[in-house]
Amino acid sequence: MSRVIFWILLIGLVVLAIRAKLKGLGARRQPPLDRQDTREPPRQAPVAEIETMTQCAHCGIHFPASEAVHADGHDYCSPGHVRLPPR
Ligand SMILES: [Zn+2]
Numbered sequence: 001m002s003r004v005i006f007w008i009l010l011i012g013l014v015v016l017a018i019r020a021k022l023k024g025l026g027a028r029r030q031p032p033l034d035r036q037d038t039r040e041p042p043r044q045a046p047v048a049e050i051e052t053m054t055q056c057a058h059c060g061i062h063f064p065a066s067e068a069v070h071a072d073g074h075d076y077c078s079p080g081h082v083r084l085p086p087r
Pocket of ligand 1 (some may be wrong): 056057058060061077078
């Protein structure tokens, strides 16, 4: 009977030792708390870099407003469409 108790205790100690070892490996993979997240969060694009889009009054294509040809209160994609009627 004492041999059974001995083996149960031995197996229990081995399991505990393996668990402790695995826990130690898992904790080592994570950086220490004082080193965590020292990097800056990813920056969002400044509002000035976001291009405003507009739509051609003739063909309806969407394109950057900085490339628009303005005429008669409308935006056009090209000088050729300025001469054509708005749809
Ligand atoms: Zn157009």
